[in-house]
Structures are given as structure tokens and as C-alpha cells.
Amino acid sequence: MNWKHLIALAYAACAPSVFAAFGVTTGSGYLGVDTGGGLVFRVSTTSGDITSLKYGSIECQDSSKYTHIGSGLGTATVSYKTTGNYIVVTIATSTLTQYYVA
Incomplete structure (x- = not known):
């Protein structure tokens, strides 16, 4: 393997974290939202935190409270939609719907 291959491998290994772009990724128990402007947040897909x-x-x-002051929402339905330059994350329970917009 020559030095060009090593540089290409190093670049590829760094690219996802260094050059992340606007969008949503899904992981085990979370949605990752990258605003494309330096702000990245994760939302729990079970609680909406x-x-x-x-x-x-x-x-x-x-990390001791996440986004809630008291008990939080408990179990919630979490979904997202990308529309143009916006990402809307919807967190819904039987009595409340809240939105995170990036």
C-alpha cells in the first residue's frame, strides 16, 4: 500500500465526523440531527428527550436531566420529516405533541 492509499483511508475515516452535513441519521434508540452549521443533537426515539x-x-x-425538568414525557412516539432546508422532529404522546425544528 502506498502513501496515496494511506491518505485516502485517513480522509475516509475522518470524513463522517469532520465533514458532516445537514440531515438526520438513525441509530439504536436515537435520531441524530445535524444542522449543517455546527450544531448536532440526538433525540431519544423512546422518550423524545x-x-x-x-x-x-x-x-x-x-446528561442528568436531558431536556426535562421533572419526570419528562415518559414514552413517546418520535418521528421526523425533512422538508427543503428544515428538519422537523415530532414527539407525540396521548396528551401532548412537541416539535424540534432544525
């Missing part, structure tokens, strides 16, 4: 909120490399979310 924002479990991570990063601006650049700084984690801004308190």
Missing part, C-alpha cells in the same frame, strides 16, 4: 446537544466539539446537554 434531547440526549446530546453539541455545538462544535462542546457538549451542552446536562
